[in-house]
Amino acid sequence: MFTKNVGTIDRVLRVVVGLALIAGFFLDTEAAYRWLYLIGIVPLATGLLGTCGLYKVFGINTCGTR
Structure with missing residues (x-):
């Protein structure tokens, strides 16, 4: 469906940063x-x-991969 263009380390960092920001939404009321x-x-x-x-x-x- 989509062409993958994000590597493993990049993906892990994006998920961690995304989850941290979303956690901030719930924790910093x-x-x-x-x-x-x-x-x-x-x-x-x-x-x-x-x-x-x-x-x-x-x-x-x-x-x-390309």
């Missing part, structure tokens, strides 16, 4: 701009799917 933590959905989704739209636009591929 007093923050004025709490909704900004939800940006963590983007790296989480790209890490889980293994594909990144911006990588495709710029021709970047951190995955070992």
Whole structure:
């Protein structure tokens, strides 16, 4: 369905950062701009799917296969 263009280390980092940001949304209930933590959905989704739209636009591929 999608062409994989995100490598293993990149995927792990994206999932960790995404989960940390989403956790911040639930843990930091007093923050004025709490909704900004939800940006963590983007790296989480790209890490889980293994594909990144911006990588495709710029021709970047951190995955070992083409």
